[in-house]
Amino acid sequence: MWSQVVKTDKMSKPEVRCRLQLTQNNQETASARLQILTLISVASVNFSSMICYSILGPFFPNEAVKKGASQTVVGLIFGCYAICNLIGSLILGKYIVEIGAKFMLIMGLFVSSICTILFGLLDRVPAGPAFITLCFLVRSIDALGFAAAMTSSFAMTAKIFPNNVATGSLEMFTGLGLILGPPVGGWFYQSFGYEVPFLLLGCVLLLMVPFNIYVLPKIDADPSKDSFFRLLTHVKIVLICYVIFTLSAGLGFLDATLSLFAIEKFNLSPGYVGLIMLGLSLPYCLASPLMGYFTDKYPVTRSWFMVTGGMATAIGFCLLGPVPFLHIPSQLWLLVVMLGLIGFSLGMTALPTFPEIITCAFERGFDDGLSTLGMVSGLFGAVWSLGMFYGPIVGGLITQHLSFEWAAAVQGGLAFLAVIFTHALYSLWKHI
Known part of the structure; x- marks a missing residue:
């Protein structure tokens, strides 16, 4: 009898190991399925949101001028989107756990889709104050929806892919949205008029x-007691935020001014302006997977990428016009090449910033959870929006009172300052 029990016990060990292995395999399968579903979802959000955001560039500034808006007002219309995105990112990033990341993302998509469709109907509004007021209103609400979708998107990606936060696969879809937006928007506008680009893409987003x-x-998490103010007590995080600010300021400036400059300087149609903007977004899209791999695999290279990318951005903006004191004539081929350089350097500089802020937050003792990731996402979105507010408004003012060439040079100067500060701080950090 005893020997029979012993034999039974010996036989049960392989069974236990088999069951443990089966359980482990099921957990791995469930985890892989979760990652795949999240990847599909976030990629669709990044792509659809960015294409709806980027369609305005080739034709809206010119259309708004026809409706009675000045260059400065056009900059303010772009800028109000950014300031509402800033406020929304901070609030939603703080309360992402209480609201729910999935609910926040879905509601953000819904609001953005409705606002995109409504924006396509604004050409029926009388020119002057009525048109300008509704542009501000619709864009502001759209910005809140965009903030909700992108903040939850960043946080969920960082939570489910903890070792691949900067992976360029998702950024490639962001780049695709930026790539397709201008040419698709410009072509549909030129072929079918103002309404069709917004109605079509708004329905796709819906x-x-x-x-x-x-x-x-669905991701469950506990709320955190930490705050944005504690994040900003870290000098390195503040510096990285300035780097993010310079990048988005440059992009916001180009959104509000590039199409008018290209149309007036080179007598191009909105459709061709959309193709020119491919020079900005295509290099970013192509470079993102490679940059993401290196910044994930070799975190020590992040500071090098930010410094090198910032220097390339500064050079690109100074030669975009080019800056008047260089006495180089404006040429279309030079404009396209510099846009390509800026697009490539944007990927080089922007991709390391988000994982660097997360690393700094964890080093400061923040909880490794969705709440912290939501705050970091909100901070990233807020600083990015601050640059998108500054870029169109200040760039529009400088363009209106001086020239596009000088306004581009100012953006290059901001990027150059970021290079100096980044290099100095990271060099100092190594010796502490």
Whole structure:
């Protein structure tokens, strides 16, 4: 009898190991499925949101001028989007756990889709104050929806892919949205008029809502007692925020001024302006996977990428016009090449910033959870929006009172200051 029990016990050990292995395999399968579903969902959000955001560049500034808006007012319309995005990112990033990351993302998509469709109907509004007021109103609400979608998107990606926060696969879809937005928007505007680009892409964004309700996984987490102010007590985080600010300020400046400059300087149609803007977004899209791999695999290279990318950005903006004191004539081929340089350097500089802030937050003792990731996402979105507010407004003012060439040079100077500060701080950090 005893020997039979012993034999049974010996036979049960392989069974236990088999069951443990089966459980482990099931957990790995569930984890892989969660990652795949999140990847599909976030990629669709990044792509659809960015394409709806970027379609304005080739034709809206010129259309707004026809409706009675000045260059400065056009800059303010772009800038109000950014300031509302800033406020929304901070608030939503702080309360992402209480609201729910999935609910926040889906509602953000829904609001953005409705606002995109409404923006396409603004050409029926009388020119002057009525048109300008509704532009501000619709863009402001759209910015809140965009802030909700992108803040939750960043946080969920960082939570489910903890070792691949900067992976360029998702950024490639962001780049694709930026790439397709200008040429698609410019071509549809030139072929079918003002309404069609917004109505078409707004409906596509609306279709993403039920898709993400089904696909997106739900993530539960506990709220954190930490705050944005504690994040900003870290000198390195403040510096990285300035780097982010310079990048988005440059992009915001180009959104509000490049199309008018290209149309007036080179007599181009909105469709061709959209193709020129490919020079900015295509290099970013192509470079993102490679940059993401290196910044994930070799975190020590992040500071090098930020410094090198910032220097390339500064050179690109100074030669974009080019700056008047260089006495180089404006040429279309030079404009396209410099846009390509800026697009490539944007990927080089921007991709390391988000994982660097997360690393600094964890070093400061922040909880390794969705709440912290939400705050970092909100901070990133807020600083990015601050640059998008500054860029169109200040760039528009300088362009209106001086020239596009001088305004571009100012953006290059901001990037050059970021290079100096970044290099100095990281060099100092190594000796502490």
